[in-house]
Amino acid sequence: MTVWDRPEPPTRPVPLDRERIVAAAVALADEGGLEAVSLRKVAARLNAGPMRLYGYISTKQELFDLMVDEVYAEILPEEQPGDWREALSALAHRTRRAALRHEWLADLLGGRPTLGPNGLAVAETTLAALDGIADVDTGMRAVETLSAYFTGAIRREIANLRAERATGLSKRDWQHASGPHVTRMLATGRFPALAKAVYDGTDVDAEASFATGLDWVLDAVAAKLTRP
Amino acid sequence: MTVWDRPEPPTRPVPLDRERIVAAAVALADEGGLEAVSLRKVAARLNAGPMRLYGYISTKQELFDLMVDEVYAEILPEEQPGDWREALSALAHRTRRAALRHEWLADLLGGRPTLGPNGLAVAETTLAALDGIADVDTGMRAVETLSAYFTGAIRREIANLRAERATGLSKRDWQHASGPHVTRMLATGRFPALAKAVYDGTDVDAEASFATGLDWVLDAVAAKLTRP
């Protein structure tokens, strides 16, 4: 019996771990959004059967949790600046940039408590930045308020970005010329304040808007820190 | 040929409109969350075939948009108080309470631009509250900042609420005693600031936390309004 007659030994299944799985899922989501992530496609990308993933996660939600924590690794700053304000500001901006790299993050942000190692690490360094500056309670309140702000702001920014992309219109064009529905509504005169805002408002770019809102919130935090 | 032999005339299809459809969808979502909303189930609740809905909406996303706008009708205040600060605060609290009544709103909040009639009406009254107090640009920035805050805060609150419900543990219990994963992580000593926050922090109820964060942001807005 020659070599040719003997069948090749069966290919061992490719080794798997959460890291690989999450990487595949993130890649899929980066390319086609969250809805492009299906267990079948993730598994296929790893040359594995779908059910194999259930050894590493027990539900699709858990895969999302892992994906979010993976991105928190990008958000975690390598070294902390001394100033608490810089630290918090950096956290906000890093989160925003991460969401711009992985737009699907906006869909998940704030959706579930972040209990993964990187999420906890981010929480740690954030709270640590306020250590000694404020008592525990005001510190927590500050972090919560700030993160509520940038979570919401990021979500809105991504939402607008998608809307512009979908209609093919820049925000300015959309407001001024085309955007049939909104234009028609504004023309009814039932929304004078809104109309004024839309037509008289100077359009600032998203980053600047994010930054000024952030500054306001940081100002508020600063005011509470100094006065216990 | 008697009456009994003749078949009854065919039952006319039940009349339908967006209002009925949205009401059915909202009811479904209130009972079982957003994932309980399927076009088939919505249609079934209206004694109609699934495909019939496509005369009124062209995609499931649009149904969600209509649902959100429906809730904005609850958020819209009946009469506006004079003070801008009261007005903005009321908007935030009304949105929060709406989300507590319809928890699925948290999943949709900030996810897409709100262009429905009620959403626009809310935007209108909100901007109107700042009319004369601030120039257009700072007014918009104020509204955006504030709504980013409460959007994020509401999402987190609902997320925590669900997590507590799922584990059957109150936040306090979860942090202190059981919650194996978090407890173990904190015990490693790698998260000292976080551990201090968890163990030394006094737990305030969600509404109070929401309100203080809101006050901070409103303070910040007030500071920017007075000083142009």
Add this chain to the structure above:
DNA sequence: GAAGGGGAAATACAGTGTATCGACATGATG
């Protein structure tokens, strides 16, 4: 060599959003 165990894969199921198509009640027209 035989038996057992464990993990991967195949199959199965109930459900999803949406496209397509056939039938049929209705209103217009002869």
Add this chain to the structure above:
DNA sequence: CATCATGTCGATACACTGTATTTCCCCTTC
């Protein structure tokens, strides 16, 4: 009154989803 066009509704179909269950086969251990 008969016929035809029209438009709408429902049935069917399709590709896909998350997940439970079953089947199978390789490796280890006697």
